[in-house]
Amino acid sequence: MTEEKAIELQKEQVPVAEGTEPTRECQCFVPRADIYETPDSIVVVTDMPGVTAESLDVTLEKNILTINGYVSRMEMPGYGLTWAEYEVGDYQRRFTLSDEVDRDGIEAVMKDGVLRLYLPKAKAAQTRKIDVKVG
Amino acid sequence: MYRLYGMPTAWREMERIRREMNRLFDTGPDRLLRQAAAFPPMNIWSSDEGLVVTAEIPGVNVDDLEITVVNETLTLKGQRAADEINENSRYHRRERGQGRFARSIQLPFPVNSGEVDANMKDGVLYVSLPRAEEDKPRKITVKGS
Structure with a gap:
């Protein structure tokens, strides 16, 4: 893959479901994600700047994988925000998983504001090479 | 009215x-x-003592980052590498950009370039730029007669 994609400038907000209200008084964004599949696992990579391993919450309920990242608002005593090009907010995103993921083997790594989720494929779903015999 | x-x-x-x-x-x-002109979007915090510029650059290695201050211009250069995947793997979804970026921003006042300090934490860059001594506001006391 040599094709390059420019880094997006704007963050996308999570739409608030009709008839509900957010419980936290700050913005919530959809983190951008890459998903790729290797022979034995599926890797989900999301950009969540400002989120630490402690403020990250990954849950798997039935088939829904939910990623929540909480960011504390920046406080600068004595300083005032005079120029703003981005907003600070939480991150939330949901993915639906297929049955072929080995739920107990899921691993999450947070580094430099990037979350990597390794979802190993269940043994049955791993591709098997079938030898074709010449009859 | x-x-x-x-x-x-x-x-x-x-x-x-x-x-x-x-x-x-x-x-x-x-x-x-405001809409950022280029990546990365920056926020600027200011006080009489100086500036703090912040930018969200997740996944950028500190070694790949170059910060320079010339007069009143702050320049940020860097690159973000994509995950290396071999020919047995394939992408299902690709939303994160990667590659090189460079951006210059004009600061509102001259800074002491010798004391510029940059920190990277959880994908957020903090650059603190103290205001140049000769440019600091002076308080003028008004004498009563």
């Missing part, structure tokens, strides 16, 4: 709505937010 008293009631109501709308648009939370 000066002719409001002569207006029919419906017009006055329209005028009220118009003013109300303007007020809404002028004071919304997005008022301060």
Whole structure:
């Protein structure tokens, strides 16, 4: 893959479901994600700047994988925000998983504001090479 | 305003709505937010003592980052590498950009370039730029006679 994609400038907000209200008084964004599949696992990579391993919450309920990242608002005593090009907010995103993921083997790594989720494929779903015999 | 008293009631109501709308648009939370010209978007915090520039650059290695200050211009250069995947793997979804970026921003006042300090934490870059000593505001005391 040599094709390059420019880094997006704007963050996308999570739409608030009709008839509900957010419980936290700050913005919530959809983190951008890459998903790729290797022979034995599926890797989900999301950009969540400002989120630490402690403020990250990954849950798997039935088939829904939910990623929540909480960011504390920046406080600068004595300083005032005079120029703003981005907003600070939480991150939330949901993915639906297929049955072929080995739920107990899921691993999450947070580094430099990037979350990597390794979802190993269940043994049955791993591709098997079938030898074709010449009859 | 000066002719409001002569207006029919419906017009006055329209005028009220118009003013109300303007007020809404002028004071919304997005008022301060500007569109960044290039990656990365930056926020600038300022005080009499100096500036703090912050930028969200997740996944950028500190070694790949170059920060320079020349006069009143701050330049940020860097690159973000994509995950290396071999020919047995394939992408299902690709939304994160990667590659090189460079951006310069004009600072509102001269800074002491010798004392610029940069920190990277959880994908957020903090650059602190102390104001140049000769440019700091001086308080002028008014003498009473």
